[in-house]
Amino acid sequence: MKRTLAIIVGIVLLLVPLIDRNSSHISAYADTGGLVLLAFGLNIIVGYTGLLALGFAAFFAIGAYTYGFAASPQYGLHLNFWPMILVSAAVAALFGLLLGAPTLRLRGDYLAIVTLGFGEIVPQVLQNLDKWTGGPDGIAGIDQPRLFGYAFGFNPIPYYYLYLVIILIALWLLNNLRHSRIGRSWMAIREDELAAAHMGINTTGAKLAAFSLGAAFAGVAGVLFAAKLSTVSPSGFDFNTSVMILAALVLGGMGNLTGVITGAAIIGLLNFLILPQSTNWVQALGQQLHASALANLDLNQYRFMLYGIILVLVMLFRPEGLIPSATRRAELHAEQADSALPENNL
């Protein structure tokens, strides 16, 4: 049943560019694919391991700029796109380790604050080291991929398919991880870190692995983002982007890959397709009616209000997300039941 559904969804996704001929729509679908990858990465850290990391967009930026430096007139380097996917993933993972190593002794709120700081520092550094990074304008003229002589250029369709392929590979990797030594270690740490250590789990090592693997997913998303747009600038990686990724995770349901994809698809389509499109319609309507309030209305500016409303509604009515992992749902309901009981001490 689940398998059949997955195959049907897969076929529909394959056919989308044939059904929907509007290239700005395809572009929005491709960008949504990027959000799915980012949400996959954050899910390893927050969903599996239970570490609240804000500022995740920093790793996205690191992936994008790594490719920007390596394949643009900025340094006159023009390294090949395909191996750079892996290189950027590795660079982002390295930064994941660098951030993780000193901070993973922290828990909960403290870790959230430190990662939030990291998320602010990275775009600031990119903006202010203008001698090397191009400053607020970023890097332009980034090389776009070629495959067997076919140039991707600015046509969104090949990017759309590239995202599909990479998401499929990511799903395979994540499914392996989930049912493996390291996946069980992550969940054990989420459940009870002290007990996990007594199972012989090197908890610091496992948390570092979660951080760097999560960052690697963001790094891959960064390369694709930079290549599709052919330009990167610091403004694309601010706190708002981090919030968007977290919102996708919370909306869809943490820990469950179907939930993560659903949440990322909804937030992505809202952000990349529905808001820009409805802005166009409203403005066209406003011009027809000669109503300047409507003609100048930009719905895109309300997106964070919308995320906020979505998050509040999810927390009120379905705190486990739309399609949660069975675990998470039970956890949230158990917490309510347990809240009257005293805490267990060691």
Place this chain on the structure above:
Amino acid sequence: MGLLELSSLCKNFGGLAAVKDVTLSVESGMIVSLIGPNGAGKSTVFNLITGIYTPSSGTIVFERQALGGLRPDRVTAAGIARTFQNIRLFSFMTVLENVMVGRNARMHATVADSALHTARAGREDDDVKRVATELLDFFGLTPFAQEWARNLPYGMQRRLEIARALASEPRLLLLDEPAAGTNPAEKQALMRLVQSVRDRGVTVLLIEHDMRLVMGISDEVHVLDYGEKIAQGTPEQVRRDPRVIEAYLGKGA
């Protein structure tokens, strides 16, 4: 030379000496109990052995290897497993997964093996499933394999914690009040279980308040009071020791 040797072990928390100059030896193949009134420092001794605390002074030697200050995961890898006074299962993982996690110290698959599901990870997965299934069978937990740990009845949770600890193939098992909160029938079953664990070749160090259980299965008993060891010997000897009676009942009793 015993399997585990504690020599002049001390642990201070600020001005409070939780463990004072404790020396004790656990011989291989025995069931050794650690008893004493509440707050005597029994759990602190466990926490020192398993690396939750670093000793203020003194040494812990297990199979000729010094453990003092070693991280908990290293202690487990060295061959010591434990249970907790307040059950600390992975509540929202299945019973089977709990035992599989317990096997972690004996696994070698790297993160890359796990992600790519290499042949090595595959072989290890088969091994860990086999070991976990056997343990569940031994502990009578097979019908609950796919249940969440938190859904098990209390007595079963106590058993599961022991099964999880044994998955790491320890030579020494530390049980921290395994019978706490269980009913008399469960206590009987637990006594037999602890004996069968010893018969599998695992030495057992036990903290327990239930004197009938302690006296029934222990080969040797050590008594702590206010962090100090006040007596040791066979259950018979300890039972008659005036200092032990005083510690439990007070002077003039």
